[in-house]
Amino acid sequence: MDPILDFTGKTALITGAASGFGKLLAEELGKRGAALVLGDINMDALNAQAEGLAEQGVKVAALRCDVSREADCKAMVETALAQFGHLDMAVNNAGIAHGFIPFDQLTEEVLDQQVNVNVKGVMFGMKHQIAAMKENGGSIVNVSSMAGLGGAPKIGAYSAAKHAVIGLTKTAAVEMAKRNIRVNAICPFYTHTPMVDEGELSQDKAAMHAMLASGCPMKRLGQPEEIVTVMLMMLSPANSYMNGQAIAVDGGVSAF
Numbered sequence: 001m002d003p004i005l006d007f008t009g010k011t012a013l014i015t016g017a018a019s020g021f022g023k024l025l026a027e028e029l030g031k032r033g034a035a036l037v038l039g040d041i042n043m044d045a046l047n048a049q050a051e052g053l054a055e056q057g058v059k060v061a062a063l064r065c066d067v068s069r070e071a072d073c074k075a076m077v078e079t080a081l082a083q084f085g086h087l088d089m090a091v092n093n094a095g096i097a098h099g100f101i102p103f104d105q106l107t108e109e110v111l112d113q114q115v116n117v118n119v120k121g122v123m124f125g126m127k128h129q130i131a132a133m134k135e136n137g138g139s140i141v142n143v144s145s146m147a148g149l150g151g152a153p154k155i156g157a158y159s160a161a162k163h164a165v166i167g168l169t170k171t172a173a174v175e176m177a178k179r180n181i182r183v184n185a186i187c188p189f190y191t192h193t194p195m196v197d198e199g200e201l202s203q204d205k206a207a208m209h210a211m212l213a214s215g216c217p218m219k220r221l222g223q224p225e226e227i228v229t230v231m232l233m234m235l236s237p238a239n240s241y242m243n244g245q246a247i248a249v250d251g252g253v254s255a256f
């Protein structure tokens with residue numbers, strides 16, 4: 001295997017691993033030799049995913065993890081250490097969107113949901129992942145968004161939460177660099193995962209996709225494999241000097 005994408009002997013933790021980016025990333029890391037600790041709140045989908053991976057010979061542990069609960073984030077790390085002896089990579093991917101809401105109609109409830117899942121999940125995830133990586137170093141990728149890099153019309157609470165993910169990423173990166181723990185964020189533009197194709201954002205799907213694509217220089221949304229390829233490169237042990245970055249994968253949107 002090409003050493004740049006060889007994860008043999010490494011243990012990777014992924015939250016939100018039952019769908020979308022997390023699911024595909026688990027498959028790609030498993031194929032390349034990593035042992036996996038997978039968490040999600042959708043246990044039917046997660047168990048099916050874990051069974052499929054185990055049948056292909058991947059070492060995998062799956063557990064219910066609601067990332068808004070610190071105890072669940074801690075349990076993911078404890079499972080990695082108990083089952084595989086070490087934690088080398090973590091991807092704080094679990095996240096939720098909200099429907100399009102004009103700014104003057106945003107509510108406390110919507111912001112609370114965003115903070116609970118999208119911010120606390122990353123903060124408490126990293127807190128325990130870093131503790132487990134302090135001796136031997138590691139690599140953490142947090143999933144932010146293009147909405148974390150700039151204004152995002154009608155998804156204001158999501159944008160606030162994804163900006164916070166970048167603040168947490170940069171802070172952990174500078175604080176933990178001396179321990180050889182690299183922390184980076186990935187910032188995808190709209191991509192065809194269930195979040196976009198089946199979720200709250202999917203009313204009048206064709207029209208919505210056309211409207212979103214019109215704002216992208218490549219005039220299309222992303223495909224999940226285009227995001228996951230970059231996640232793999234960010235996690236690679238060969239990528240040893242990228243730290244504290246928020247990497248846009250966006251068809252050129254951020255170049256405007």
Ligand SMILES: NC(=O)c1ccc[n+]([C@@H]2O[C@H](COP(=O)([O-])OP(=O)(O)OC[C@H]3O[C@@H](n4cnc5c(N)ncnc54)[C@H](O)[C@@H]3O)[C@@H](O)[C@H]2O)c1
Binds near residue numbers: 017042117188191196
């Ligand atoms: N798809 C996009 O266009 C896009 C763009 C930018 C960023 N993102 C981000 O990518 C990440 C993955 O999203 P996706 O597009 O794969 O969506 P998805 O809806 O397909 O997958 C998200 C997964 O997270 C899980 N989840 C939700 N709440 C959870 C919680 N409290 N604890 C644990 N798991 C939980 C869901 O059950 C689901 O399996 C999210 O953080 C999302 O904000 C997505």
